[in-house]
Amino acid sequence: MFLLKVNNIDVFYGDAQVLHQVSLTVREKEIITIVGVNGAGKSTLLKTIGGILKAANGEIWFMDDRIDLLPSHQIVDKGLIRIPEGRKIFPTMTVLENLELGSYLPKAKVKRSESLEKVFDLFPVLKDREKQSSGTLSGGEQQMLAIGRGLMSLPKLLMLDEPSLGLAPLLVKQIFNTVREINVQGTTILLVEQNVFNALDMAAEGYVLENGRIVLEGKSQDLLTDEYIKEAYLGV
Amino acid sequence: MTLPGIPLLLQSIVSGILIGGVYGLVAIGLTLIFGVMKIINFAHGSFMMLGMFTTYWLYVLLGIDPYLSLLLTIPLLFLFGLLVERFLIDKILDAPEHNQLLLTLGISLVIENLALFLWSPNFRTIDVSYANKATTLGPVMISFPKVVAFVFAIFLTTVLYYFLKNTDLGKAIRAASEEKEGALTVGINLKKIYYIAFGIGTACVGAAGTVAAPFFYVSPQVGGVFVITAFVVVVLGGMGNFLGALIGGLIIGLAESVGAAIIPGQLKQFIIYFIFILVLLFKPAGLFGKANA
Known part of the structure; x- marks a missing residue:
């Protein structure tokens, strides 16, 4: 059964069209990835799914509801959570306050202490730093906080926008492992990455976005051995 | 310039701190609105005037004590600010700054x-028995009403x-106010936050108007x-910066009052504008602002 279905959306910034007829399907419990270079429209696509940008044409469905006309807070309330590129944590607020805000909406708030425990299990370092203002965290810790804050919102589908951006290789590996663990625990993942090999390696299926169009899609294993992908993205 | 005697100096320090609390409350309303919405609210002074007149009319027509009228002016001004945001300011949030400025000025x-x-343009006063106590x-x-105004200003600031x-x-x-996209991703309805923040800012300045009414003309x-003073404070x-507005209010209150004791007449x-220019020249982000803010 599909969890998220994007049907032929067009998105514009002013007069400039950024996404052309983009479609994708995410089924429950899967990890799906969208790969592409900087400027391909990956973040735009996630922002549109999250309701921050609006599609000019096309539809977006989440479970049984059409969501492309809803404001972002109603989309979050349905359990479609986006972890934005660049983390977008609240820098002068403490780690704990950031996490609490993840459970701002009523449904998530009811489970706040339970969710907090889970997040601290997943990222013990956040527990150690809970009273610290989050702007003082390292880049890796800030990414963990952003993911933790997203988990506090009780995601059914977690969309991650370049979680590896700007992190040292060891941390990248750790973040990817965490994403896999979150998936094993039952959350569906839609991962946007420039780190094409790692993303495809982890995902069941992948989409390749170029200049606002889906140019390739398929099983990750097939994409990894695809000649075009190898040449254009993996450099082999 | 004459050097004031010690008694006059002490007197101006006390008066300055007391009025500084009220400046602080006015400035907090302004800075809250700016912090959350990045709107410079030129209508802030007229909201304060509405707070003062609400208090005045409640006293004149219904005999309600000015301080008791806070229970009405705060919710009324909150609601007024909320509606102004919802139906006017909301329309120009994404507009260029000069359009926003023109709207709030309008x-x-x-x-x-x-x-x-x-x-009418007449100056009115509220002739409560304690006005000159x-x-x-x-x-x-x-002065009794100034002390009460100060206490209320500090109390309301603390509550906020x-x-x-x-x-x-x-x-x-x-x-x-810190991170709009982050706020959207956790499901915060920014439109709602905006009208609530604008309502709170309006209630602050309305309350400042109310507590100032017993010792100031209406x-x-x-x-x-x-409000001109409040802009300097902000x-x-x-x-x-919330706490910056309170401390700035006290500093400006003091500077104005002590300045008046040292420098003659009008x-x-x-002094206030001199400080304003110094801050703009040497510390444009404010005493408590971040360098890159």
Whole structure:
């Protein structure tokens, strides 16, 4: 059964069209990835799914509801959570306050202490730093906080926008492992990455976005051995 | 320039701190709105005037004590601010800054001229029995209504601080002022936060108007007196900085009052603008602002 279905959306910034007829399907419990270079429209696509940008044409469905006309807070309330590129944590607020805000909406708030425990299990370092203002965290810790804050919102589908951006290789590996663990625990993942090999390696299926169009899609294993992908993205 | 005697100096320090609390409350409303919405609200002074007139009419028509009328002016001004945001400011949030400026200035012109039309430009005072009550502490005379105004200003500031620090809604307001996209991703409805923040900012300045009414004249253009000062306070404290606005209010209150004791006559405003220019030149982010803010 599909969890998220994007049907032929067009998105514009002013007069400039950024996404052309983009479609994708995410089924429950899967990890799906969208790969592409900087400027391909990956973040735009996630922002549109999250309701921050609006599609000019096309539809977006989440479970049984059409969501492309809803404001972002109603989309979050349905359990479609986006972890934005660049983390977008609240820098002068403490780690704990950031996490609490993840459970701002009523449904998530009811489970706040339970969710907090889970997040601290997943990222013990956040527990150690809970009273610290989050702007003082390292880049890796800030990414963990952003993911933790997203988990506090009780995601059914977690969309991650370049979680590896700007992190040292060891941390990248750790973040990817965490994403896999979150998936094993039952959350569906839609991962946007420039780190094409790692993303495809982890995902069941992948989409390749170029200049606002889906140019390739398929099983990750097939994409990894695809000649075009190898040449254009993996450099082999 | 003459050096004041010690008693006069003490007197001006006390008066300065007391009025500084009120400046602080006016400035906190302004800085909260700016911090959350990045709107410079030129209608702030007319909102203060509405707070003063609400108090005035409640006293004159219904005999309600000015301090008791806080229970009405705060919710009324909150609601008024909320509606102004919802139906006017909301439309220009994404517009260029000069359009926003023109709108808030326009709102203030409409409100002030409506007040002139309805209530005449006369200066009115609220003739409560305690208007001129004062106690002396050594050489210093302490005006009762100014002390009450100061206490209310500090009390309301503390309540607001607690609200922003400890409640979910308060945290959401801070989140929205720090990181809009982050706020959207956790499901904060920014439109709602905006009208609530604007309502709170309006309630702050309305409450400041109420507590100032027993010792200040009430007239349609009274808001300008306080709000020009409040702009200086907001810049001094760092735009959008809550505690900076309170401390800035006290500093400006002191500077104005002590300045008036040192510099003769009408020049007391000079001190405020002198500080304003110094801050803009040497510390443009304010005393408590971040360098890159």
